[in-house]
Amino acid sequence: MLTVGSVVLGARDVPGMVQFWRAALDYRPREEPSDDWAVLVPRDGQPGQQIAIMLVTSVADPAAPQRHHLDLYASEQAGEVERLLGLGAQRVEWDYPADADYVVLADPDGNRFCVAQK
Incomplete structure (x- = not known):
């Protein structure tokens, strides 16, 4: 296993x-x-x-899609998003579906991750 x-x-x-x-x-x-x-x-x-x-x-194309990312779960999503932005995360332009319960951010190195409402 x-x-x-x-x-x-x-x-x-x-x-x-x-x-x-x-x-x-x-x-x-x-x-x-x-x-x-x-x-x-x-x-x-x-x-x-x-x-x-x-x-x-390697210098990857930042516009290329990533194959892996983290999904972080938050009970207070808006507050966590603001805290992460304050630490250096960046908002990512994203085409969200109408029922999206997540926000896409990037860490200071450009790795994307999601903050989802738990």
């Missing part, structure tokens, strides 16, 4: 992404991050999936 060990995000600025995702998710580094790799885990006793951040050197 397989289990998910980490969700891995590619980044051009690993220290910057560590700073953003630590604050966004209230996570901590599993061990001291390096300039090209970090693993973030929930604070002791908190539920959540481990997130790894890996240095990528």
